[in-house]
Amino acid sequence: xxxxxxxxxHLITATGQRVTLRCSPRSGDLSVYWYQQSLDQGLQFLIHxxxxxxxxxxxxxxxxxxxxxxDLHSELNLSSxxxxxxxxxxxASSQTTNTGTDTQYFGPGTRLTVL
Amino acid sequence: xxxxxxxxxxxxxxxxxxxxxxxDYTNSMFDYFLWYKKYPAEGPTFLISISSIKDKNEDGxxxxxxxxxxxxxxxxIVPSQPGDSAVYFCAASDNYGQNFVFGPGTRLSVLx
Numbered sequence: 365x366x367x368x369x370x371x372x373x374h375l376i377t378a379t380g381q382r383v384t385l386r387c388s389p390r391s392g393d394l395s396v397y398w399y400q401q402s403l404d405q406g407l408q409f410l411i412h413x414x415x416x417x418x419x420x421x422x423x424x425x426x427x428x429x430x431x432x433x434x435d436l437h438s439e440l441n442l443s444s445x446x447x448x449x450x451x452x453x454x455x456a457s458s459q460t461t462n463t464g465t466d467t468q469y470f471g472p473g474t475r476l477t478v479l
Numbered sequence: 480x481x482x483x484x485x486x487x488x489x490x491x492x493x494x495x496x497x498x499x500x501x502x503d504y505t506n507s508m509f510d511y512f513l514w515y516k517k518y519p520a521e522g523p524t525f526l527i528s529i530s531s532i533k534d535k536n537e538d539g540x541x542x543x544x545x546x547x548x549x550x551x552x553x554x555x556i557v558p559s560q561p562g563d564s565a566v567y568f569c570a571a572s573d574n575y576g577q578n579f580v581f582g583p584g585t586r587l588s589v590l591x
Contacts, residue, residue: 366522399581406485406583407523407568420579454522463579464511464530464572470522 367391368471370455376477382443385474389436389457395419396438397468398430401452413438414461442476450478482506483571485582492589498556500585502569505550508578509571512545514554517566517584526567527554559589 367390377383389396398410400423409422413432424430427445432438442449452475456468484503492498502512510531515523529536529543529552536543542555556563569582 366524368522397579407581409579409581412579422579456522462572464513464528464574467525467528470515470524472520472522 366469366471368455368457368469370453370471370474372474373472374475374477376479377445378479379445379447381445381478382441383445383476385440385442385453385455385476387438387440387455387457387471389438389455390469393457393459393469394436395458395461395466395468396432396436397456397458397463398424398438398440399454399456401454401473402448403451405451407454410440412461412463419461445478447478450476452476481583482509482578482580483569483582485567485569485585487585488583489586489588492559492587494561494589494591495558498554498559498563498587498589500554500556500567500569500587502552502554502582503550504552504571506571506573506578506580507550508573510574511572512543512552513570513572514541514543515568515570515581516563517568523568556587559587561589561591563587564589 399407410424412420458466513528514526517523566584
């Protein structure tokens with residue numbers, strides 16, 4: 365158990381809908397990262413928040429947005445969903461912003477299925 | 480444009496033998512390199528890392544080698560165990576955390 369929690373575990377929805385994925389980081393971690401893993405694909409970095417502020421953006425679509433709240437939990441909002449958005453979405457947390465030296469601890473993921 | 484490449488999607492090795500997983504990168508600004516392991520239905524877990532100022536880092540059965548001039552790193556697992564069967568992701572980061580990229584992964588199967 366990494367200490368990072370993600371809800372829900374599974375989500376099934378229809379095209380055009382909007383969903384919110386939630387992540388609670390490990391106690392004491394200030395950084396939250398979101399990743400997308402499509403079928404047979406690697407992990408695509410989406411976005412990084414540190415202590416409530418956006419720190420870095422990766423391959424995140426304009427239909428997607430995220431935020432980190434004062435209690436440090438984070439939400440990833442996916443809107444106007446398309447079939448291709450079906451994927452595993454992972455959240456990770458770390459203590460600082462240094463992605464090189466600071467270990468990221470991953471949650472178990474949310475599996476999103478868009479029908 | 481893939482900045483981090485793992486050209487072998489899968490690898491099978493006999494138990495007790497050496498597993499060598501390879502990773503290539505294109506961005507010379509990367510300063511840190513990490514390996515993560517992922518079991519099915521779980522999130523990735525950190526395995527080992529190396530800074531660009533080193534060429535080798537060892538942790539038990541796991542050793543990572545870095546060849547900066549070739550922009551190549553490899554993960555050696557000796558001896559390989561069936562429990563090592565997983566997907567291994569290579570990742571690279573710049574010094575500022577502004578660019579953090581995972582490779583596509585290599586599925587390792589260790590056969591008993």
